[in-house]
Amino acid sequence: MISALIDLDRAGDEGLVAQLTSQLRSLIAVGRLAKGRTLPSSRQLASDLGVSRNTVTYAFEQLAAEGYLAASHGRRPVVTVDGGERFEGSGAAASNAPSAKPRLSPWASKLKRTDWPMSYQALLKPLRPGHGDAREFPNEIWARCLRRSAVRAARREPGPVNRTRLREALAHYLATSRGVRATTDQIMILPSAQAALTLIAAVLTTPGDDVRVEDPGYPGAAAAFRASGARVTGMGLDQQGMQRMPGMAAPKLIFMTPSHQHPTGRLMSLARRTEFLRWSMSGRTWIVEDDYDGEFHYDSRPVPALQGLDVHGRVLYVGTFSKAMTSDIRLGYLVVPPALIGTFEIAQRHIGLIASSHIQEALAEFIAEGHFLAHLRRMRRLYHLRRDHLVEGLERRLGEVLSVEVPSGGIQLVARLKRGHADQAAVKRLVEAGVETRALSSLALGKPRDHGLLLGFAAWRESEISAAVRTMASCFSRG
Ligand SMILES: Cc1ncc(COP(=O)(O)O)c(C=O)c1O
Structure with missing residues (x-):
């Protein structure tokens, strides 16, 4: 059936006539x-x-005008061109052949429709959120x-893909x-937290899952979850964090920070944590806990991860070195409940989400020699001052004009x-x-409830923060 060879993207920018014409032509x-x-x-x-x-x-008429079809009123159109003859002969002709719109998988089509990752300006500008100070x-x-690590590579045992020394240190x-x-x-050990989310979506979600x-x-x-075909819906927040509405059915998976x-930047209360854990029981x-910048806490002792309270093996814990070290390191990690380890390792190899062993070994040494904790201690002091500034x-x-929600930790507000x-x-x-922020409304899933700015403070020196705030003040005073 010809219709099975055609893939029209109704959400795309190109009109349906143009899409159909070009796909039939191809x-x-x-x-x-x-x-x-016929x-x-x-x-x-x-x-x-x-x-x-x-x-x-319209598509038939266009192709008839181009000579691809013979179409007359009341008759079904007939193909008049031998594609093989006309286009296969010379390389030049083949490369000029009108190319069919690529038939993408549902996964790729859904990814293309999301507006993430956002198109930041290439150059990092104050006060772009989400960054530590490289x-x-x-x-x-x-x-x-x-x-x-590179010098010792020749002497190292090959494999495992998740290097033992780094796993032990972590x-x-x-x-x-x-x-x-x-x-x-x-x-x-994965190339990023985002890789962990993609892996989780691939292993645990089925199209239509809640x-x-x-x-x-x-x-x-x-x-990541939408691309895998899941039905992704938002849950609102109050001062205690993510809020579960009474009577809500248990979903397949909940993602939370x-x-x-x-x-x-809000901290989820203990009552809320236990409520969600009870639900997962x-x-x-499954609960996916993303602890992307949990290393940075300023006002009190850090609250332990939710994963530590889970005795039923329902929490997958995601972390990254993008914030704690620098985003160029490209390393993240995923702690998987025991029942899922084997499956996740198979999926990791298949998708190829394997981090370089040179870098894994280097990081294991960086941690073992105390440099990681020393860096965190120093950054915690610095980022604390920058937040306050x-x-x-x-x-x-x-x-x-602005009402600031002061976070007890993290790298942005x-x-x-x-x-x-x-x-x-x-x-x-x-x-x-010259000041780069992110609109709060752009992070809403449904109709945005609030308008605000997400501002990064960790990556910027106090003088840079002061200059950015002055710029902001003059922008707002102009209306
Ligand atoms: C909440 C959250 N999770 C995960 C990440 C991504 O981390 P990675 O760079 O390791 O993919 C970010 C990055 O901004 C983040 O804000």
């Missing part, structure tokens, strides 16, 4: 619709494709670890610093717009003036 050009083949009537093809009859008629990273020490770090309970073989995420929330998570909710719900500047200069300002327009004005 099918003829490559010989899939051979010379002499096509279905416009009424039939329109009904098979679920488009209007006019759409098909300028403060001890590059000389890291270079020594990398060099030693198991110890996560237990002592984050309260995570994991044996070394539960820890997978997946819940925070709203507003981290768009990378919604994108309980240590510092992305983007608000029904045995149907940004909060003070915003309250002093922009207190009339939310400042809500008090009145009358649409956040996307404000973000646009600010970026033109």
Whole structure:
């Protein structure tokens, strides 16, 4: 059936007539619709494709005008060109053949429709959220670890893909610093936290599954689960974190950022944590805990990870070195419940989400020699000062327009717009003036409830923060 060879993207920018014309033209050009083949009537093809009859008629008329079809009123069109003859002969002709619109998988089509990753300007500008300060990273020490790791490579045992020394170092770090309970073989080393989310979506979700995420929330998570075909819906937040509505059925999977909710920075209360864990004990719900910047806490002792409270093996714990070290390191990790380890390792190899062993070994050494904890301690002090500096500047200069939600940790904060300002327009004005922020409304899944700005403070020196706040103040004073 010809309709099975056609894939129309109704959400795409290109009109349906143009899509259908170009796909039919390509099918003829490559010989899939051979010379002499009679096509279905416009009424039939329109009904098979679920488009209007006019759409098909216009496409047929265009192809008849180009000489691909013979079409006369009341007769079904016939292909008049031998694709093989016309296009296969010379390389030049073949490369000029009109190419069919690539038939993408549902996964790729859904990914293309999300607006994540956002198109940031290439150059990092103050106060772009989501970054630590790469300028403060001890590059000389890291270079020594990398060099030693490379020199020793020839003497190392090949495999395993998740290097034992790094898993051991991480198991110890996560237990002592984050309260995570994991044996070394539960820890997978991946190129990023995003890779962990993609892997989880691939292994645990089926098209149509009910997946819940925070709203507003981290768009990378919604994108990963939506692409896998899950039905992704948001759950609102209150001061205790993600909120479960009474009577809500247990979903297949919940994604959350309980240590510092992305983007608000709120800490999920213990009562809420136990409520979600109890829900997951029904045995149907997986909880994905993304602890992307849990290392940074300023006002009190850190609250241990939710994973540490899970005694039923329902929590998958995701972490990244993008914030704790630098985003160029490209390493993240995933702690998998015992019942899932084997399956996740098979999927990891199949998808090829394997991090370089040179870098894994270098990081194991960096941690073992104490450099990782020393860096974290130093950054915690620095980022704490920077958070306070940004909060003070915003309250002093922009207190009339913005209300700051001070996070107890993390690397970014939310400042809500008090009145009358649409956040996307404000973000646009600010970026033109050299200050890069993210609109809170762009992180909403449903209708945005709040307008505000997500501002990064960790990557910027105090002088840079002051300058950015002055720029913001002058932008807002101009309206
Ligand atoms: C909540 C959250 N999770 C995960 C990530 C991604 O981390 P990675 O760079 O390791 O993919 C980010 C990055 O901004 C984030 O904000």
